[in-house]
Amino acid sequence: EAQVTQNPRYLITVTGKKLTVTCSQNMNHEYMSWYRQDPGLGLRQIYYSMNVEVTDKGDVPEGYKVSRKEKRNFPLILESPSPNQTSLYFCASTRWGAQGSSSYEQYFGPGTRLTVT
Amino acid sequence: KNQVEQSPQSLIILEGKNCTLQCNYTVSPFSNLRWYKQDTGRGPVSLTIMTFSENTKSNGRYTATLDADTKQSSLHITASQLSDSASYICVVSVPSGGGADGLTFGKGTHLIIQP
Numbered sequence: 001e002a003q004v005t006q007n008p009r010y011l012i013t014v015t016g017k018k019l020t021v022t023c024s025q026n027m028n029h030e031y032m033s034w035y036r037q038d039p040g041l042g043l044r045q046i047y048y049s050m051n052v053e054v055t056d057k058g059d060v061p062e063g064y065k066v067s068r069k070e071k072r073n074f075p076l077i078l079e080s081p082s083p084n085q086t087s088l089y090f091c092a093s094t095r096w097g098a099q100g101s102s103s104y105e106q107y108f109g110p111g112t113r114l115t116v117t
Numbered sequence: 118k119n120q121v122e123q124s125p126q127s128l129i130i131l132e133g134k135n136c137t138l139q140c141n142y143t144v145s146p147f148s149n150l151r152w153y154k155q156d157t158g159r160g161p162v163s164l165t166i167m168t169f170s171e172n173t174k175s176n177g178r179y180t181a182t183l184d185a186d187t188k189q190s191s192l193h194i195t196a197s198q199l200s201d202s203a204s205y206i207c208v209v210s211v212p213s214g215g216g217a218d219g220l221t222f223g224k225g226t227h228l229i230i231q232p
Contacts, residue, residue, distance in 0.1 A: 004160070042206070042224040043161075090160050103149070104210070106220075108160030 002027050004093050004109035012115045013081055021076045021112050023091030031094040032074040033058065034066065036087040037111075043090065049074055081116040088113050119144040121209050121223035129229045134197055138226045140190040140207030148212040148219070152181050152192050155204045155225070164192070164205075194228075202230045 004025045013019055025032065033048035035058075045058030049068040063085055065077040078085060089112045097103035121142045130136050142150070149168045153161035165174040165181040167190070174181050178195045194201055207223040 040224060043222040045220070092160075103166075106163070108162070110160050111158065113158075 002107055004091055004107050006089075006091050006109040006112050008112060009110060010113050012117065014117055015082055016080050019078050019081060019114075021078075021089060021091075021114070023074045023076065023109060024072050025074075025091075025093035025107070026072065027093055027095065027107065028071065029093040029095050030071065031096060032068070033092050033094065034064070034074070034076045035090045035092060036060065036085075037090060038087050046076070046089075078114075081114075083116050086114060086116050119209070119211070119221045121207055121221045123205075123207050123223035123226050125226060126224070127227040127229070129231060130197055132197055132199055132230050132232050136194050136197060136228065138192045138194075138205050138207075138228070140192070140223055142188050142190070142207070142209045142221070142223075144188075144209040144211060144221050146211055147185065147188075148210045150181075150183055150190050151208045151210070152179070152190075153206040153208060155206055157203070161206055197230045199230050199232060202228060204228070 007022045030051045034046040035043045037043050044060045046064050047058050047066040049055045052068055052071055055066050055068055068074055091109040092106050094106045124139045151166040152164045154164050155161040164179050165176050167174050167183045169185050172183050180193045183190045204225040204227050206225045209221050211219040
């Protein structure tokens with residue numbers, strides 16, 4: 001079964017305490033990404049990775065880091081969390097169609113609800 | 118700037134009734150438009166995807182339409198069920214196929230089905 005898993009699902013932490021949210025996919029996709037979802041703002045891309053060791057910033061990368069040492073894993077790292085990073089986070093794994101093709105399949109993880117106090 | 122606007126922001130209907138959700142976009146160039154269903158506390162799940170040349174796509178009781186000329190899409194839900202209570206997100210993509218994913222997400226319509 002195609003699956004994207006995230007851990008933890010819920011996390012309450014304090015300002016400045018480093019944390020990592022893990023993401024893993026079993027579809028051998030090259031492309032993975034992280035989004036945050038906030039009320040009234042919709043999903044916004046934080047970082048993405050086109051393949052192992054290839055990562056780049058999305059629309060809202062400030063305060064976040066990522067790494068892609070293996071194809072299946074794409075952890076999101078908050079070195080010094082702040083209250084404005086309280087949000088619902090989704091990892092996504094994407095299979096793009098051939099170059100120029102309009103097709104893609106995107107699978108989202110179940111989400112991680114993070115609260116920073 | 119590419120934008121996707123959804124309306125209404127929220128909607129409450131009685132079980133068994135039909136409803137239509139709207140999506141207007143200014144994304145250009147256009148590649149495809151997808152509707153996602155997001156249950157509370159879960160990740161979005163794809164319902165339909167339409168390319169420029171398609172003007173309707175069905176998935177069970179869900180029917181999406183696309184008017185690429187007016188840059189409008191709608192999602193029609195027939196004979197609503199309690200399990201349809203969710204947020205519905207419209208996503209429009211540009212033909213990038215990589216890099217920043219070229220996806221523009223709407224803010225979603227929160228649908229509540231009442232018994």
